[in-house]
Amino acid sequence: MSTLFRGVHVLELDGDRGMSPSTDVLVEGERIKAVGAAAAAHAPAATRVIDGRGKLLMPGLVNAHFHSPVNHMKGRLDSLPLEIFMLYESPALEALRPNPREAYVRTLLACAEMLKTGVTAVQDDAFFVPEPTADIIDAVMQAYADSGIRVTLALDEPNLPELDKLPFLADLLPSGMRAELARPRAFGMEGLLGMYRHLIARWHGAEGGRLRAAVSCSAPQRVSRDYFHALDDLSRTHGLPFYAHMLETKLQRVLGHQRFDGRSLIRYVSDLGLLSERMNIIHAIWVDEDDLDLIAAAGSVVAHNPISNLRLGSGVMPFRAIRRRGIPICLGTDEAIADDAVNMWAVAKMTGLIHNIAGPDYESWPRAGEVLDCLLRGGARAMGLQDELGSIEPGRLADLTLLDLDTLPFTPLNDLHRQLVYCESGVSVALTMVAGRIVFDEGRLATMDEPALRAEARQLFAARAAALRTASQAAERLLPYYRAMYARAAASDVGMNRWVGDAGPRH
Known part of the structure; x- marks a missing residue:
């Protein structure tokens, strides 16, 4: 044709x-x-x-960071800090397990929104509740295949208990809850690697290369070192992008100081030898100058999600400091429940605006051409397709x-x-x-x-309302302790401020 x-x-x-x-x-x-x-x-x-x-x-727009499994949850939550938001968004409850048709339909919903607004490629860091299974992976990938969009998909799954991923909780929780959150995850490293083998064997390179796999550790503090290294081996062997949320929140900065001997998450990953040109560092808000030097030296990409960052109150990424080092930046919507749309034009506009309040030096504010470079060339680079996408030229x-x-x-x-x-x-x-x-x-x-897709989605997810209420009730049990954890982290002095206004430590 x-x-x-x-x-x-x-x-x-x-x-x-x-x-x-x-x-x-x-x-x-x-x-x-x-x-x-x-x-x-x-x-x-x-x-x-x-x-x-x-x-x-x-060139088609690239949504360089996205989580498809909550496409049916737009507008469901108030703005909340990430660690509290995740209590409601993705608890590992059996009641939230989707069937394959639900997974297929919710994926198509986002594909429709993206394709109608000119997005031609997406990087899906998909989490699977309560754990990934071959039939749900297949349903999601089949939706991408049928939609016609280009996708790179990873399985965003931790393998450590909740208590290991967050600071202060061990001291704050009553003993019964502490034991509950310290319990090892039922679906461990070998099960996750088996799901990756399925994803790669069944889908990587399918549809003439339009469908591809990636790997994801979710975040460094959420996985064991052995699993982290195993994922990097997969990434290197198959040439796959590697997704890792790092320093999205101030709490994550505090956690690094506590758990990793005073090191930031970026330094920790670098010391493991796992920062590479294949890595997409997602968010990178609470980074310092040393972190940025490490990222630049490794050739990693930063995935910027400015609307999600505002929705969750995570802070403002240091855009100019990143660009000044030549670190590639790509843009993403993050998930539909944290952006409430899957529209990359809105992300581009917010990228062009939010950094204007980073300081008075207006010559350092983003220019429109830079934003488009992040949207197009940065997205292609994040996917490892910088020689294939991002410009209109023969070949x-x-x-x-x-x-x-x-x-x-x-x-x-x-x-x-x-x-x-x-x-x-x-x-x-x-x-x-x-x-x-x-x-x-x-x-x-x-x-x-x-129209048929929208009608089916309304029917399917109306039937899910009771399960979502059950998940919210489960979150309420933990909410007081997570609030206390968040307040303690917010009051900590980490030597920087990424919030607007006077947001220093409170004593």
Whole structure:
């Protein structure tokens, strides 16, 4: 199948123009064949021609950090600190175990939202409650296969007891609860590695390479050293991205000082020899200068999730300090319950805004071109596809988004880069293509019946309301002790502040 975009403007990230003059782009199979005057001449007779006049063709957006299993829980929780939020979001309760159809439908919900707004690739750090099973992994991956989106998926599962992952709790909990939270997880290292073997053997490279595996430790403090090293072996052997949440919250900074002999989580991972160019360091808010030097030396990527960071009150990531070191930054929505949407345009806009209150030096504030670089090239780099995605040139994968410039966000058109970042919300997306296949066009998804999907989702998850109430009641038992833990960590002096305003330690 060939597609010719005729008379289209192509996004230019470098230089001052923002976009090319009117030109042609030819797609053959899953790749871009030609750009410019030669494109039409090379088009086969059966080529589909798309009128690109007044439209912008750009690389597809990459949602570089996401958790799919709570796509059905938008708006369910108030803003809460991460450690309290997780009590309600993902307790390992049997009552929350999904069936394969639920897992399939909830995954498709996010795919629909992403494809309609021009997202062509996603990195899913999927957690499975109460543990991963082959049938649920298959249901999630089948949804991605059927949707047409590009995905890299990992199994975000800890293997340590809850008590080992958090500071202060051992002193705060009554003895019965302390024993409960110290209990080893029923699904251990060997079971998790078996699920990874299934994921890699069954799905890595499927759909012509559109579906790929990654690995995830969830966070360094949540896994044993043996499991951490085993995951790194898988990552190295198969060339997989490695996802790790690090220093998302101040509490995690405090935990590092307590559990790892005064070392930050970044230093701990570096000392294990596990920081690498394959690692996506997710959030990286409560990092110091030494942490950033280690990240830069290792060639790791930082995954920035500014809306989630605000929703959970985690703090403001030091964007300029990271960029100054040349550390690649990618952008993500995080999960639908912590962003309440899966819209990368909103993430881009927040990236362009939140760091303006980091300090008065306005020349250090993010520029629109930088934000787009994180959104497109940074996302490609995080996936390990920097030579395949992120730009429109011959030989690259045809993951493309077509925007109508005759829309309110671009009227009048003053500066394309700024209006992409600050004005666009997804309403201008006219077409989405993944691997040369048009998956969204003329307001309609080509790969699914969206009204039927929405109707089924409402029915399925209305029936889940009782289970979610049960999970919330279970969380209430622990809430007083988690509040006390959070307050103690918030009052600790860690030598930095990533909250806005006077948020220093209280004595």
